Amino acid sequence: MKYIDEYRDADLTRKLLADLQKSVTRPWNLMEVCGGQTHSIIRSGLDRMLPSQINLIHGPGCPVCVTPLELVDKAIALAALPEVIFSSYGDMLRVPGSARDLFAVKAAGGDVRIVYSPLDALQIAKDNPAKTVIFFAIGFETTAPANAMAVLQAKAQGLSNFAVLVSHVTVPAAITALMDSPDVQVDGFLAAGHVCTVMGFWEYEPLAEKYHIPIVVTGFEPVDILHGILECVQELETGRFEVRNAYARSVTHDGNQPAQAVIRRVFEMTDRAWRGIGVIPMSGYRLREEFAPFDAEQRFPQVQSIQTHESPLCISGLVLQGRKKPDECPAFGKQCTPQTPLGATMVSSEGACAAYYRYGRYSFPSPEGEGSGVRSDA
Ligand code: SF4
Numbered sequence: 001m002k003y004i005d006e007y008r009d010a011d012l013t014r015k016l017l018a019d020l021q022k023s024v025t026r027p028w029n030l031m032e033v034c035g036g037q038t039h040s041i042i043r044s045g046l047d048r049m050l051p052s053q054i055n056l057i058h059g060p061g062c063p064v065c066v067t068p069l070e071l072v073d074k075a076i077a078l079a080a081l082p083e084v085i086f087s088s089y090g091d092m093l094r095v096p097g098s099a100r101d102l103f104a105v106k107a108a109g110g111d112v113r114i115v116y117s118p119l120d121a122l123q124i125a126k127d128n129p130a131k132t133v134i135f136f137a138i139g140f141e142t143t144a145p146a147n148a149m150a151v152l153q154a155k156a157q158g159l160s161n162f163a164v165l166v167s168h169v170t171v172p173a174a175i176t177a178l179m180d181s182p183d184v185q186v187d188g189f190l191a192a193g194h195v196c197t198v199m200g201f202w203e204y205e206p207l208a209e210k211y212h213i214p215i216v217v218t219g220f221e222p223v224d225i226l227h228g229i230l231e232c233v234q235e236l237e238t239g240r241f242e243v244r245n246a247y248a249r250s251v252t253h254d255g256n257q258p259a260q261a262v263i264r265r266v267f268e269m270t271d272r273a274w275r276g277i278g279v280i281p282m283s284g285y286r287l288r289e290e291f292a293p294f295d296a297e298q299r300f301p302q303v304q305s306i307q308t309h310e311s312p313l314c315i316s317g318l319v320l321q322g323r324k325k326p327d328e329c330p331a332f333g334k335q336c337t338p339q340t341p342l343g344a345t346m347v348s349s350e351g352a353c354a355a356y357y358r359y360g361r362y363s364f365p366s367p368e369g370e371g372s373g374v375r376s377d378a
Contacts, residue, residue, distance in 0.1 A: 065352075071165065327362065
């Protein structure tokens, strides 16, 4: 398939690995920001092919994983209201709240619907004028333009029964928070190609300069990722700290200007809580005052004060900050599996714990107590 097969080419992969081997002389910790990149790395086994000096750290770029528990619990409370149709991307339905998930609400009779776009939710609102249709507007800058557009269309069409539960976060703020933490272990970043397709990479230039870190815009196929790693290592080995674009077939310096304008029209920056990490100042979007009638939290004030309860076993905050790998979590594959998830990182299609489980990075003592076994379905 064009634009896919050539970026999974074995000969090109071998050449890039050989170039990397020649370039690297000392240990480097590189963080891939996006969960989609993490899944590609683990699925292809790239991390095990790299020169031993290169350690890949999985970053916080899984939108479902970083949606705070409080918002998940609010979504669950809203979805249980008889006057509400709650719509969301499918990933969010299995994310554990304090007591249950959205699937449990649906099983108990709540009207919870999986949609593939916020525009699907708009259509549901048109078809059900007696109900309030809420869309769970989560994600990074990638999903923000479509969510903003849905709000603009709802306003233009007078759809007063449409609302959004917003939990938007942004990548530059996450990089800032990680680099400001006292025990930071990251030498360079692979920035998320799809986020930069929307936003460009101009926002990263002050970060590279301030923290003296290379940031390389990187795609999602194995060759893309190796290309990004090679550029990052070459910068580090030669003492340069620039922003480079290793995903030029999709990303430009300035990004998609109309999409950025739609985001700015509907949203403004605000402090946001990140699940497992805490509040990061000015790290996300909220609706501008003009669009308050479409804000589900303001429409249903009964969900404002929700008490949350996170599993004490889950260390997904450390996983999302790159301080632990999923298989270092004591609950991984035991109390926590995709069937019995304790944290969002085990159920999201971009979650690091889900990647380790799905692709067999899972060992356990054999019944005989000798060595370790591996999941039979790996
Ligand atoms: S394996 Fe489960 S409990 Fe452990 S960090 Fe991942 S989601 Fe949390």
